[in-house]
Amino acid sequence: MDRRNFLKKAAGTTVLTSLGSKLYGAADSFPHRVLGHTGEKVSLIGIGGYHIGKISEEQESIRIVRTALDSGVNFLDNCWDYNGGISEIRMGKALRDGYRQKAFLMTKVDGQTRQAAEQQLEESLRRLQTDHIDLLQFHEVIRETDPARIFGEGGSMEAALAARKQGKIRYIGFTGHKSPDIHLKMLKRHSPTSSRSTPCRCR
Numbered sequence: 655m656d657r658r659n660f661l662k663k664a665a666g667t668t669v670l671t672s673l674g675s676k677l678y679g680a681a682d683s684f685p686h687r688v689l690g691h692t693g694e695k696v697s698l699i700g701i702g703g704y705h706i707g708k709i710s711e712e713q714e715s716i717r718i719v720r721t722a723l724d725s726g727v728n729f730l731d732n733c734w735d736y737n738g739g740i741s742e743i744r745m746g747k748a749l750r751d752g753y754r755q756k757a758f759l760m761t762k763v764d765g766q767t768r769q770a771a772e773q774q775l776e777e778s779l780r781r782l783q784t785d786h787i788d789l790l791q792f793h794e795v796i797r798e799t800d801p802a803r804i805f806g807e808g809g810s811m812e813a814a815l816a817a818r819k820q821g822k823i824r825y826i827g828f829t830g831h832k833s834p835d836i837h838l839k840m841l842k843r844h845s846p847t848s849s850r851s852t853p854c855r856c857r
Contacts, residue, residue: 684726684727685697694758700729700731701718701719701729702731703731703733703742704731704732706718706741706745707736707737707740707744712744716744723753723757724756728756728757728758729757729758730757730758731761732759732760732761733764733793734761734764734778734793739777742781742782746782749783750783757788758788759784759788762790762792765810765813766810767803768810769808769813770810771814775787786824787822787824788823788824789823790825791829792827793828793829795829795830795840796832796833797836798839800836804840
């Protein structure tokens with residue numbers, strides 16, 4: 655490891671530990687907020703799975719995740735396709751030894767058909783070494799046709815609702831980074847009186 659990378663990693667760990675233990679005291683006093691309409695309390699700071707998979711040393715990735723959880727950071731973000739699955743594999747290893755119970759675990763799927771979403775979810779569960787995901791999100795909802803495909807017959811929402819019924823996921827949401835109009839289309843598909851009703855989170 656060169657000097658620059660060493661300093662970056664050392665600084666990141668120091669900031670995280672400082673926030674968790676010095677600024678806010680015990681782990682259970684770390685600042686949290688309620689996630690949407692779920693009633694779940696998640697930490698204001700989360701750990702992103704993408705960068706966990708980019709670190710050259712796997713043990714360093716595991717140490718970062720566990721340090722965060724020990725410091726009261728409970729929101730973990732990931733995705734089925736991050737770094738070819740490496741991000742989920744590493745996070746799964748970090749969640750061994752009782753750490754899964756400390757985490758609100760979120761991952762994402764790219765597939766918009768029921769078959770694709772089901773396959774990706776099963777792979778994520780295996781990589782993350784867990785029997786359930788707290789929040790499953792449809793990733794990169796950025797095209798005008800995405801809402802119709804996700805909610806349509808044979809779409810990925812069917813897979814998500816079936817998985818929730820089976821206890822494999824707890825909440826359903828989506829992510830998007832472009833047009834708010836597309837996000838609104840997703841939200842309009844959600845109706846409190848609909849049999850497809852599900853808590854959604856848009857970011």
